[in-house]
Amino acid sequence: MAQSFPEDVLEHVFSFLNYDKDRNAVSLVCKSWYEIERLCRRRIFIGNCYAVSPEIVIRRFPDVRAVELKGKPHFADFNLVPEGWGGYVYPWIVSLARAYPWLEEIKLKRMVVTDESLELISKSFKNFKVLVLLSCEGFTTDGLASIAANCRNLRELDLGESEVEDLSGHWLSHFPDNCTSLVSLNISCLGSEVSFCALERLVARCPNLKTLRLNRAVPLEKLPNLLCRAPQLVELGTGAYSAEIQSDIFSNLAEAFLGCKQLKGLSGFWDVVPAYLPAMYSVCSRITSLNLSYATAQNPELVHFVSQCSNLQRLWVLDYIEDAGLEALAASCKDLHELRVFPSDPFDAEANVSLTEQGLVAVSEGCPKLQSVLYFCRQMSNAALVAIARSRPNMIRFRLCIIEPRAPDYLTLEPLDTGFGAIVENCKELRRLSMSGLLTDRVFEYIGTHAKKLEMLSIAFAGDSDLGLHHVLSGCESLRKLEIRDCPFGDKALLANATKLETMRSLWMSSCSVSFGACKLLGQKMPRLNVEVINERGPPDSGPESCPVEKLYVYRTIAGPRVDMPGFVWTMDEQVSSSLSRVTERRGD
Amino acid sequence: MDKIPDKLSSSSEKNEVLNLEETELRLGLPGSEFSDKKAGNGFSLFGKDLKDETNNGFSQNPLKNIFSGAKRGFSDAIDGSNKWGLCINGGSEVDLGKNDVLFSPRGGGNVGVKNTNILQSCQPTTPQPVEGKKIEHGSTTPASKAQVVGWPPIRSFRKNTLATNLSRNNDVTGNSGPGCLYVKVSMDGAPYLRKVDLKTYCSYADLSSALEKMFSCFTIGQYASHGLRGKEELSECHLMDLLDRSEYVLTYEDKDGDWMLVGDVPWEMFTDSCKRLRIMKGSEASGLAPRVIEKCKGQN
Numbered sequence: 001m002a003q004s005f006p007e008d009v010l011e012h013v014f015s016f017l018n019y020d021k022d023r024n025a026v027s028l029v030c031k032s033w034y035e036i037e038r039l040c041r042r043r044i045f046i047g048n049c050y051a052v053s054p055e056i057v058i059r060r061f062p063d064v065r066a067v068e069l070k071g072k073p074h075f076a077d078f079n080l081v082p083e084g085w086g087g088y089v090y091p092w093i094v095s096l097a098r099a100y101p102w103l104e105e106i107k108l109k110r111m112v113v114t115d116e117s118l119e120l121i122s123k124s125f126k127n128f129k130v131l132v133l134l135s136c137e138g139f140t141t142d143g144l145a146s147i148a149a150n151c152r153n154l155r156e157l158d159l160g161e162s163e164v165e166d167l168s169g170h171w172l173s174h175f176p177d178n179c180t181s182l183v184s185l186n187i188s189c190l191g192s193e194v195s196f197c198a199l200e201r202l203v204a205r206c207p208n209l210k211t212l213r214l215n216r217a218v219p220l221e222k223l224p225n226l227l228c229r230a231p232q233l234v235e236l237g238t239g240a241y242s243a244e245i246q247s248d249i250f251s252n253l254a255e256a257f258l259g260c261k262q263l264k265g266l267s268g269f270w271d272v273v274p275a276y277l278p279a280m281y282s283v284c285s286r287i288t289s290l291n292l293s294y295a296t297a298q299n300p301e302l303v304h305f306v307s308q309c310s311n312l313q314r315l316w317v318l319d320y321i322e323d324a325g326l327e328a329l330a331a332s333c334k335d336l337h338e339l340r341v342f343p344s345d346p347f348d349a350e351a352n353v354s355l356t357e358q359g360l361v362a363v364s365e366g367c368p369k370l371q372s373v374l375y376f377c378r379q380m381s382n383a384a385l386v387a388i389a390r391s392r393p394n395m396i397r398f399r400l401c402i403i404e405p406r407a408p409d410y411l412t413l414e415p416l417d418t419g420f421g422a423i424v425e426n427c428k429e430l431r432r433l434s435m436s437g438l439l440t441d442r443v444f445e446y447i448g449t450h451a452k453k454l455e456m457l458s459i460a461f462a463g464d465s466d467l468g469l470h471h472v473l474s475g476c477e478s479l480r481k482l483e484i485r486d487c488p489f490g491d492k493a494l495l496a497n498a499t500k501l502e503t504m505r506s507l508w509m510s511s512c513s514v515s516f517g518a519c520k521l522l523g524q525k526m527p528r529l530n531v532e533v534i535n536e537r538g539p540p541d542s543g544p545e546s547c548p549v550e551k552l553y554v555y556r557t558i559a560g561p562r563v564d565m566p567g568f569v570w571t572m573d574e575q576v577s578s579s580l581s582r583v584t585e586r587r588g589d
Numbered sequence: 590m591d592k593i594p595d596k597l598s599s600s601s602e603k604n605e606v607l608n609l610e611e612t613e614l615r616l617g618l619p620g621s622e623f624s625d626k627k628a629g630n631g632f633s634l635f636g637k638d639l640k641d642e643t644n645n646g647f648s649q650n651p652l653k654n655i656f657s658g659a660k661r662g663f664s665d666a667i668d669g670s671n672k673w674g675l676c677i678n679g680g681s682e683v684d685l686g687k688n689d690v691l692f693s694p695r696g697g698g699n700v701g702v703k704n705t706n707i708l709q710s711c712q713p714t715t716p717q718p719v720e721g722k723k724i725e726h727g728s729t730t731p732a733s734k735a736q737v738v739g740w741p742p743i744r745s746f747r748k749n750t751l752a753t754n755l756s757r758n759n760d761v762t763g764n765s766g767p768g769c770l771y772v773k774v775s776m777d778g779a780p781y782l783r784k785v786d787l788k789t790y791c792s793y794a795d796l797s798s799a800l801e802k803m804f805s806c807f808t809i810g811q812y813a814s815h816g817l818r819g820k821e822e823l824s825e826c827h828l829m830d831l832l833d834r835s836e837y838v839l840t841y842e843d844k845d846g847d848w849m850l851v852g853d854v855p856w857e858m859f860t861d862s863c864k865r866l867r868i869m870k871g872s873e874a875s876g877l878a879p880r881v882i883e884k885c886k887g888q889n
Binding site: 135294 | 737771
């Protein structure tokens, strides 16, 4: 039956499938569909660069134009993964350069990218268009110079929040004069000043530039120069938003913003001087995305500005907005989908602002489309969480960080099990959850019972026993990523649910109670998992088998154990674990 | 399963219920809770205090204890400076630079600190020989707190931006500065760099021990090539001594971009101006203080 359609017809049909899930489903129908599909797949996404090798990818998909790779585990963002752990992109670039001369897009997240890699990219792919480096590190502005100089058709250069060694700002001048193709440029993570003239000329000659995110070093007085040359901008990230208070600066700015009729997104705002916020009032009503999370403005200027943006869909802001500001937000921004509130002074035990659970409750009750929340605060109650759950059954991402670990319900001093239980029970579409506060095994029972669509779960300083982990691993059917720190979870739950780990992308456990012996056993029994032990203080076998490992990272893979591990990472596979135990026996432990 | 009390109970109570003694999150003298279970080798590479305190004798592998048993020099001011280094029992990575509290970032609630013998001395740098004593930590400022690594979960980019904001807003006095200060540490000849948070240390001695832990695997070879001179010598060794005898020098890059020798200025001044650290080969240190060169010459 499948043969009744000529291949090129099928290929044409498949070209409408953009989601990996759909393409993967199609390739399982029959051998000929598998063959046709693999030849025409153009985009691949690899959520864990160690789950597969470049050779395997290239063998299956011979003509790929866009590759997306992720490296380090998510907790690397919070310094829990030691430097030198891995995630090197260079071997991938070497293989991709050989196999895909027509590659156009590379997107990397949490990977180590060297100048060598960037240079290789810039010279290997003649039609290279898109480079996105999110939370990457290992490269300098010299690498960026190669990209600028050699990629003739570059459309997108996004440095995310990468750690770049800033040797100089001259790299930007390497864009040749005939480069007019830029659509998106994000250099907000760079510390040093880029040549403003070069930037101005670049912006002026790229008529399709839609996204421009500047770095802090670009002064506010010069912003109008850029805006006038790019009135078609859709997303703008300002540089430092501060200047001496002068009326001509203000009026230039206001006039420039008046000309930006397409502007929908604003970010940047470092060192914000609130007096200059009104310069943007003309664009506020069109703004759908606003990132004020680096803006240290306080109320009333802050809330006044935010309330002007009646069509706001996404707001990232510091806790200077306070409960009062969030109540105003709830009243004026009925289209809000996503709210992130970051702490202005996270390391101070005392609250410096009046931001409590009330703000979040207000927004949950007032904004019917709210589906994604990241909220840092210092107190929470079960009552508030229940109210949020009841108001927002459409919640998809809920990440709550109560700054003090193990903080109980501040009203009743009970654990927050009931509150989070209400969240998972009412929000049936919940895909991502991060919890904090005082939590017992009971909350995990609720999660295992109700959170059937949960894909990613982050747990810290929670639970009482292995039962907690067992509930999660046995109950959460859609779970893909689980990251745990400082919880009393040990061997039993892990070993009892070993096969579950093959259905997930990865599991991270640090400062828990998983023993070295259990890791060895898991590694031996599950050959399709890489069980990696991270022990910075010494080899895991220098103690008894019952000694807990410092950190554990388990992920499914078809590429076998990796070969680029630093001295403090050990893979528990059959060979390694038996050789380690031989050493232990010899020493007479 | 029995209902576990919901409130924050002390770790030892919990352990009775859950029988997790071995993996108890406790701050105790390293090895003390294990000494009755096993003699001989300690758990860690740096088991100097285990050896000294429990008289279990040296590890069979001298290289493993290359930095062990320092009885004089900087690290004595800390007595078992290794903080968590010797307690491989599932403890959280608590940076105890300023406080001895285990879980809570606040000053109060000494949960799990019942058997504390080793505490950070926050006295400044002058080395004092301290023989395995309990050091009550003294001079912490009220604003200081134990900082748990990676908590609250905020990305480095944001933390560094916050740090810059706070330092710009701060008055002249007061140490209520940013919460962390990560700097890169490189060692000539090592294949990769490390990062340390200078805010978690309160003295050069602190920093020294942390660095010795991080880089021991690279320096072992170097030291060995100078010849091991027996157990007494091993017991004297630690990074500063190692650096004295070997060809390495600890240097840092300051705000002006100059490479300076570590140890000349008061600790606070150092953390304020240090941008990165480098464990430099002595042969390259010729631009630094004359005494460094003398040290290098004196070895050969």
